[in-house]
Amino acid sequence: MENTPVNYVAEFTFKPGASLRVKGDFILKDSRGNIIPTGDSIKLCRCGKTKSQPFCDHSHRLL
Amino acid sequence: MESNNRDYTNGEITVYWRPKLCIHATTCYTQLVEVFNPRNRPWINMKGATSERIIEIVNKCPTDALAFKWNADNGLTETTATKKVETQTLQPAEIQIMKDGPLVITGKIKLTDNDGKEYKTYSITSLCRCGVSNNMPFCDGTHRKIAFEG
Ligand code: SF4
Numbered sequence: 001m002e003n004t005p006v007n008y009v010a011e012f013t014f015k016p017g018a019s020l021r022v023k024g025d026f027i028l029k030d031s032r033g034n035i036i037p038t039g040d041s042i043k044l045c046r047c048g049k050t051k052s053q054p055f056c057d058h059s060h061r062l063l
Numbered sequence: 064m065e066s067n068n069r070d071y072t073n074g075e076i077t078v079y080w081r082p083k084l085c086i087h088a089t090t091c092y093t094q095l096v097e098v099f100n101p102r103n104r105p106w107i108n109m110k111g112a113t114s115e116r117i118i119e120i121v122n123k124c125p126t127d128a129l130a131f132k133w134n135a136d137n138g139l140t141e142t143t144a145t146k147k148v149e150t151q152t153l154q155p156a157e158i159q160i161m162k163d164g165p166l167v168i169t170g171k172i173k174l175t176d177n178d179g180k181e182y183k184t185y186s187i188t189s190l191c192r193c194g195v196s197n198n199m200p201f202c203d204g205t206h207r208k209i210a211f212e213g
């Protein structure tokens with residue numbers, strides 16, 4: 001018996017001033033609604049400066 | 064700030080309104096003015112449509128300004144509601160990139176910062192992508208002021 005049921009399908013962890021890590025069961029869609037194929041763990045940009053939207057390319061370091 | 068938040072119920076569901084997070088995308092009132100009418104007081108009329116229809120629109124709000132929850136003490140309806148929530152739980156989370164705006168996440172997710180502090184999420188959670196929100200990690204609409212492109 002599991003007494004701590006997991007009640008979420010994906011985990012989102014963010015670093016202040018840097019990226020957002022997404023892990024688990026998720027679908028990523030671009031602004032037109034098309035699915036962007038990904039693995040089950042990705043890093044999305046939160047700083048607005050990446051050159052490969054929507055993913056973090058470490059440009060946040062230059063801020 | 065918190066005190067401007069409101070909730071509205073029809074007994075079956077409760078809709079939460081957090082004005083601070085509204086970016087005035089007008090989704091709610093262009094699609095269901097019988098319920099969401101900024102000219103009326105209160106501006107949300109829970110008798111204007113069915114719960115299902117209200118939920119549909121709440122789920123289209125691109126920010127966390129609108130959220131809803133099924134009320135707990137509601138005999139029969141609760142059973143259906145619980146089932147719905149359970150079915151939802153099995154769906155993968157969906158991350159929708161909004162053009163020049165936030166990440167809009169639907170589904171059951173866990174949101175934490177890298178120190179492990181957990182943040183509350185709703186049926187729809189909009190996270191800032193432009194880097195300048197005043198309410199990190201959430202989008203507060205500032206991306207429009209800075210004309211964020213991405
Ligand atoms: S609550 Fe959501 S849908 Fe309604 S105006 Fe604000 S942003 Fe738009």
Ligand code: FES
Nearest residue numbers: 045047056059060
């Ligand atoms: S967060 Fe890393 S590039 Fe923006």
Ligand code: FES
Nearest residue numbers: 191192193202206
């Ligand atoms: S994306 Fe909306 S405030 Fe940054």
